[in-house]
Amino acid sequence: SLNSAMLAATGNSGEAQEQMQFMLDLSKRLGLNVKDITEQYVKFRFAANGKISDEQMQDLYTSTAELGTVLGLSQEKMKLSFNAMSQMMSKETVMAEELKGQMAESFPGAIQIFAKAMNVSEKELFKMMERGELLAKEVLPKVAVEMKKAAMAGGALESKLKSTRVAQGQFTTALQEAQDKIFKAGFDKGLAGLFQTMTKSMDENGATLTRIGKIYEKVFNGLSYIVKGAVAVIESFVRVMESAWWTLQWGIN
Numbered sequence: 001s002l003n004s005a006m007l008a009a010t011g012n013s014g015e016a017q018e019q020m021q022f023m024l025d026l027s028k029r030l031g032l033n034v035k036d037i038t039e040q041y042v043k044f045r046f047a048a049n050g051k052i053s054d055e056q057m058q059d060l061y062t063s064t065a066e067l068g069t070v071l072g073l074s075q076e077k078m079k080l081s082f083n084a085m086s087q088m089m090s091k092e093t094v095m096a097e098e099l100k101g102q103m104a105e106s107f108p109g110a111i112q113i114f115a116k117a118m119n120v121s122e123k124e125l126f127k128m129m130e131r132g133e134l135l136a137k138e139v140l141p142k143v144a145v146e147m148k149k150a151a152m153a154g155g156a157l158e159s160k161l162k163s164t165r166v167a168q169g170q171f172t173t174a175l176q177e178a179q180d181k182i183f184k185a186g187f188d189k190g191l192a193g194l195f196q197t198m199t200k201s202m203d204e205n206g207a208t209l210t211r212i213g214k215i216y217e218k219v220f221n222g223l224s225y226i227v228k229g230a231v232a233v234i235e236s237f238v239r240v241m242e243s244a245w246w247t248l249q250w251g252i253n
Contacts, residue, residue: 001036001037002020002039002086003020005039005042006019006045008046009046014172015054019045019054020223021091021235022058023037023038023041024177026061026065026226027169027173028170028173028174028177029161029170030065030066030069030161030169031063031069031166031170031172032075032078032169032173032174033167033169033172034173034176034207035064035176036075036078037061037078037079038069038102040079040082040083041057041061041073041082043083043086044057044061044082044085044086045057046084046135047087047090051136051137052137052140054088054103054142054240055141056141056144059144059145060085060141060143060144061082061142061147062144063147063151063198064078064082064085064107064148066151066152066157067148067150068107069160069161069166070150070151070156070160070179071107071108071109073106075092077106077107078106080102080103080105081103083102083246084098084099084102084103085103085140086133087102088136088139089137090138091136092136093129093132093134093135093136094104094114094129094135094136094140095129095132096126096136097128099114099129100110100126109150113143113146114143115145116138116146117139117142117146118142126240135204144208147221169214188230230247
């Protein structure tokens with residue numbers, strides 16, 4: 001589950017719970033699919049642990065999600081953008097393959113934002129990538145700052161948060177949260193108990209189940225006998241009808 005994955009990524013239950021709450025709050029505010037963004041966040045944490053701080057991770061994800069919301073990115077494109085950043089952090093350097101080949105394809109203006117974050121032209125940005133000079137742990141926190149500025153410019157994010165699309169996403173997140181509460185409140189344990197009881201019952205009643213199987217065997221054999229008999233009757237009827245037809249035809253001629 002996502003909780004177990006987050007625990008593995010953070011190393012302790014308290015931190016895992018805090019990060020899960022952070023993702024839930026973010027999805028509620030922006031109307032994002034909490035499952036999708038949490039899966040990507042877990043992957044990013046695995047790649048970024050020990051390279052940037054928890055605060056920097058959260059700032060990057062928040063600013064990327066905010067600007068993505070302003071740009072009206074689909075859930076799938078948002079997911080691909082987060083995945084590209086995870087790969088950058090995993091490789092420890094920002095390369096054209098992830099920035100131009102992946103993120104820029106899903107996130108409009110990504111190249112310009114990275115160039116602005118490094119205070120260089122796009123041409124120089126690509127030269128720096130070729131030389132392997134763009135360390136992800138140094139670049140991505142700066143990118144987060146630029147994304148935040150872009151999202152907030154002219155009240156764009158504030159306006160977007162009032163849209164029907166975001167409201168619909170917020171409803172979906174609330175529904176997912178309600179389902180999770182029901183699941184954790186007892187549904188999961190109750191369902192597990194039911195399966196365990198049925199498993200135990202089948203294990204303890206092997207002889208009875210065998211007798212049931214024998215009964216079904218006799219029933220099916222009986223049905224087979226009936227079907228064979230019915231087929232024979234039908235064939236006889238067809239022969240009689242054919243004979244009558246030929247007799248009638250012979251009489252007419």
